[in-house]
Amino acid sequence: xxxxxxxxxxxxxxxxxxxxxxxxxxxxxxxxxxxxxxxxxxxxxxxxxxxxxxxxxxxxxxxxxxxxxxxxxxxxxxxxxxxxxxxxxxxxxxxxxxxxxxxxxxxxxxxxxxxxxxxxxxxxxxxxxxxxxxxxxxxxxxxxxxxxxxxxxxxxxxxxxxxxxxxxxxxxxxxxxxxxxxxxxxxxxxxxxxxxxxxxxxxxxxxxxxxxxxxxxxxxxxxxxxxxxxxxxxxxxxxxxxxxxxxxxxxxxxxxxxxxxxxxxxxxxxxxxxxxxxxxxxxxxxxxxxxxxxxxxxxxxxxxxxxxxxxxxxxxxxxxxxxxxxxxxxxxx
Amino acid sequence: xxxxxxxxxxxxxxxxxxxxxxxxxxxxxxxxxxxxxxxxxxxxxxxxxxxxxxxxxxxxxxxxxxxxxxxxxxxxxxxxxxxxxxxxxxxxxxxxxxxxxxxxxxxxxxxxxxxxxxxxxxxxxxxxxxxxxxxxxxxxxxxxxxxxxxxxxxxxxxxxxxxxxxxxxxxxxxxxxxxxxxxxxxxxxxxxxxxxxxxxxxxxxxxxxxxxxxxxxxxxxxxxxxxxxxxxxxxxxxxxxxxxxxxxxxxxxxxxxxxxxxxxxxxxxxxxxxxxxxxxxxxxxxxxxxxxxxxxxxxxxxxxxxxxxxxxxxxxxxxxxxxxxxxxxxxxx
Numbered sequence: 086x087x088x089x090x091x092x093x094x095x096x097x098x099x100x101x102x103x104x105x106x107x108x109x110x111x112x113x114x115x116x117x118x119x120x121x122x123x124x125x126x127x128x129x130x131x132x133x134x135x136x137x138x139x140x141x142x143x144x145x146x147x148x149x150x151x152x153x154x155x156x157x158x159x160x161x162x163x164x165x166x167x168x169x170x171x172x173x174x175x176x177x178x179x180x181x182x183x184x185x186x187x188x189x190x191x192x193x194x195x196x197x198x199x200x201x202x203x204x205x206x207x208x209x210x211x212x213x214x215x216x217x218x219x220x221x222x223x224x225x226x227x228x229x230x231x232x233x234x235x236x237x238x239x240x241x242x243x244x245x246x247x248x249x250x251x252x253x254x255x256x257x258x259x260x261x262x263x264x265x266x267x268x269x270x271x272x273x274x275x276x277x278x279x280x281x282x283x284x285x286x287x288x289x290x291x292x293x294x295x296x297x298x299x300x301x302x303x304x305x306x307x308x309x310x311x312x313x314x315x316x317x318x319x320x321x322x323x324x325x326x327x328x329x330x331x332x333x334x335x336x337x338x339x340x341x342x343x344x345x346x347x348x349x350x351x352x353x354x355x356x357x358x359x360x361x362x363x364x365x366x367x368x369x370x371x372x373x374x375x376x377x378x379x380x381x382x383x384x385x386x387x388x389x390x391x392x393x394x395x396x397x398x399x400x401x402x403x404x405x406x407x408x409x410x411x412x413x414x415x416x417x418x
Numbered sequence: 419x420x421x422x423x424x425x426x427x428x429x430x431x432x433x434x435x436x437x438x439x440x441x442x443x444x445x446x447x448x449x450x451x452x453x454x455x456x457x458x459x460x461x462x463x464x465x466x467x468x469x470x471x472x473x474x475x476x477x478x479x480x481x482x483x484x485x486x487x488x489x490x491x492x493x494x495x496x497x498x499x500x501x502x503x504x505x506x507x508x509x510x511x512x513x514x515x516x517x518x519x520x521x522x523x524x525x526x527x528x529x530x531x532x533x534x535x536x537x538x539x540x541x542x543x544x545x546x547x548x549x550x551x552x553x554x555x556x557x558x559x560x561x562x563x564x565x566x567x568x569x570x571x572x573x574x575x576x577x578x579x580x581x582x583x584x585x586x587x588x589x590x591x592x593x594x595x596x597x598x599x600x601x602x603x604x605x606x607x608x609x610x611x612x613x614x615x616x617x618x619x620x621x622x623x624x625x626x627x628x629x630x631x632x633x634x635x636x637x638x639x640x641x642x643x644x645x646x647x648x649x650x651x652x653x654x655x656x657x658x659x660x661x662x663x664x665x666x667x668x669x670x671x672x673x674x675x676x677x678x679x680x681x682x683x684x685x686x687x688x689x690x691x692x693x694x695x696x697x698x699x700x701x702x703x704x705x706x707x708x709x710x711x712x713x714x715x716x717x718x719x720x721x722x723x724x725x726x727x728x729x730x731x732x733x734x735x736x737x738x739x740x741x742x743x744x745x746x747x748x749x750x751x
Contacts, residue, residue: 167716223581236681245573247683248556250716254680257714259673261595269714340592347587348569348681350580381590381602383500383583 094158094198096150098143099405101205101397102164102188104128104180109142110398111150112405114158116215120150121401128181135181136188140195160192160200161408163208163400166251173202199415201408204251205400207244209357209393210237212403217394219353226351228255228372229358230338233268234276238349244407256280258341279337281360285311287330288319297324313363320364331364332371339375346380346388357393365392427491427531429483431476432738434538434731435497435521437461437513442475443731444483445738447491449548453483454734461514468514469521473528493525493533494741496541496733499584506535532748534741537584538733540577542690542726543570545736550727552686559684560726561588561705562691563671566601567609571682577740589613591674612670614693618644620663621652630657646696653697664697665704672708679713679721690726698725 096119101108108123122145124138147154165178173189175181192200203211210219210227219225219239229235234256238245246252256276257269264273265283277283285308292301292311300319304310320328342354354376361368373390380387393399429452434441441456455478457471480487498511506522508514525533536544543552543560552558552572562568567589571578579585589609590602597606598616610616618641625634625644633652637643653661675687687709694701706723713720726732 238681240573240578245682247720248685250683252681252683254714257680258677259593259712262593262673271712271714340595344591344677345681347590348571348585348678349578350583350585352581379592379604381587381604387580 094156096147096152096156097158097405097409098146098160099401099403099408100139100143100160100162101208101401101404102126102139102162102181103205104165104178107139107142108397108401109146110401110405111146111152112402114409116402116406116409118402119152120146120148122146122149126181128183132183132186135183136186136191139188139192143192143196154196157196157198159198159408159412160196161208161404161406161411162188162192162200162202163205163404164188164202166204168202168204168251170202170246173200175202199408199412201404201411203244203404203407204237204246206235206253207237207246207251208403208407209395209399210239210355210403211244211407212395212399212401213355213357213393214239214242214403215406216402217399218355218391222352224349224351225353225355226253226342226345226349227355227357228338228342230280230334230356230360230368231358232281234280234338235358236345238351240349242410255341255345258344260337260341275337275341279334279341281313282308284316284330284334284360287334288316288327291324291326291330296326299324300327313359316360317363320367328367331360331367335368335371336375339372340379342372342376342390343379346376346384350384351388354388354390355393356390357396357399361392362396368392427489429480429485429489430491430738430742431479431493432734432736432741433472433476433493433495434541434734434737435459435472435495435514436538437498437511440472440475441730441734442479443734443738444479444485445735447742449735449739449742451735452485453479453481455479455482459514461516465516465519468516469519469524472521472525476525476529487529490529490531492531492741492745493529494541494737494739494744495521495525495533495535496538496737497521497535499537501535501537501584503535503579503583506533508535532741532745534737534744536577536737536740537570537579539568540570540579540584540586541736541740542728542732543688543736544572544577544740545728545732545734546688546690546726547572547575547736548739549735550732551688551724555685557682557684558686558688559586559675559678559682560688560690561671561675563613563667563689563693563701564691565614567613567671568691569678571684573682575743588674588678591677593670593673608670608674612667612674614646615641617649617663617667617693620667621649621660624657624659624663629659632657633660646692649693650696653700661700664693664700668701668704669708672705673712675705675709675723676712679709679717683717684721687721687723688726689723690729690732694725695729701725
């Protein structure tokens with residue numbers, strides 16, 4: 086497949102820059118995957134080394150695809166935010182130890198092609214819109230419960246966004262007036278009652294008081310150990326109270342989703358992230374039931390609630406498709 | 419100005435179809451008003467007669483503008499919903515007594531030009547975006563507290579909407595879990611604690627128990643009489659408790675606006691409707707303060723909260739500008 090002499094720029098890179106790992110895929114103009122590569126991020130090694138590693142990961146993915154770098158039409162990167170989308174700068178990413186890193190410029194220089202950065206959650210929702218569970222829907226909402234609860238929206242083929250920031254911060258929609266304190270400084274945000282830490286804290290209490298023997302045995306009452314997998318196994322093993330805690334947390338997400346449905350009338354709500362992947366039926370079913378219970382009659386069953394179809398690959402693939410759309414729409418220089 | 423022989427289609431009609439009155443304006447291609455007309459709607463007289471009256475109102479507005487009907491390039495109508503936007507049908511408008519009225523078809527036949535219908539609130543927000551308080555902003559949210567609390571969003575020059583319905587039902591965002599019963603069947607919707615009926619009921623109780631002597635004297639404790647004007651006069655005359663009730667209701671709207679800011683990151687939030695027009699400073703100030711108090715640090719002061727600039731004309735003017743955008747973008751037949 087390699088053909089360095091060919092001038093056609095027919096390949097796209099989709100890149101997922103995470104705190105733990107980075108992943109690159111090479112896709113052709115029809116968004117068919119040709120090759121990929123992944124490496125550990127190791128943010129503690131410093132900005133320069135990680136930037137080199139990103140470039141190396143892209144080169145290795147191109148090698149895997151047997152595609153010369155000269156075939157690159159563009160690069161899309163899903164990054165943790167906040168970002169300056171116009172200038173392509175990662176403003177602040179504590180997981181990477183990055184502040185004001187001009188990622189777009191670095192990549193454009195290294196590969197002599199346009200680069201586009203997007204919020205990682207937005208890129209993931211775009212991936213599900215383009216390839217996955219929300220394929221070609223007019224309006225797709227993505228909700229990713231984890232330590233925080235991320236959200237994104239693709240509306241008529243475009244990522245909805247703030248002027249120079251991401252939007253769809255569904256984790257910070259207030260669901261309990263004067264509720265628990267949130268990391269953001271507000272009270273009663275969805276995250277405070279339905280994020281992984283809220284679920285873990287409720288579960289730890291239940292385990293500690295003897296109501297969740299399986300969880301107590303496998304994970305104890307330490308929030309650090311009560312992760313999605315431990316919750317899922319404890320439910321499977323028969324800890325009824327843990328099932329109830331997860332169901333009620335998902336129900337709270339359904340209330341916030343109902344508000345989003347009243348505001349944006351999406352066709353599809355895609356759920357992803359570790360909690361959903363560990364307990365897809367329980368989570369998706371509870372969110373769907375609660376959302377339908379909390380919308381006005383005319384919106385009942387006007388939307389589908391579905392699990393992510395692409396799993397870990399959504400951000401990487403979405404970033405490639407988004408880059409293709411943005412670069413193709415831009416006026417040529 | 420009249421020139422029936424001229425083939426140029428350079429005039430647009432903006433129409434506001436309300437339950438009480440209907441208004442038409444004639445605008446030129448640069449959206450400069452040339453003439454207008456208004457009539458009482460009188461929905462009780464039946465669909466046929468009201469449709470005739472709509473046509474007559476447009477003809478009278480054209481006469482006022484000294485423009486021949488042959489100059490019409492298109493007609494935009496802001497209607498109460500729900501609507502079938504593609505087919506241009508008013509599905510159900512209780513205020514008019516209408517069910518499944520093919521308004522677009524009727525107008526296109528009568529005037530031999532394209533007609534476009536839009537939700538009245540959406541058209542109003544588009545009017546404020548195009549001509550008024552949210553002029554050319556990237557993302558404008560409109561909030562119109564009244565008996566219900568209507569909402570709309572113009573994002574990058576387009577009205578955000580559901581597939582075949584309006585969206586931005588901010589009045590039905592849940593702000594009080596297990597709160598008061600809403601007309602929509604849900605509990606704790608914003609309308610139930612911040613709509614005119616909620617404010618009127620709180621005020622009637624205060625008046626009845628002797629805490630709002632001015633309101634008691636002018637309006638009594640009958641919800642039907644406690645309208646925006648009566649509330650404004652009672653506050654002016656010194657009824658402190660009424661001021662507090664209005665301020666707190668506006669504060670609740672600010673909480674819902676904060677959620678919308680987390681979701682859509684608007685640049686401008688435009689407030690309109692009878693309550694806001696009667697008490698602009700009190701209302702706008704309270705919503706702005708509360709919204710800023712309830713958003714994450716990075717969103718504080720990232721938006722402006724402003725009163726409507728066009729008042730009663732926003733829907734009529736917005737409908738004309740929207741029709742021009744839609745008709746100009748459509749492929750020619």
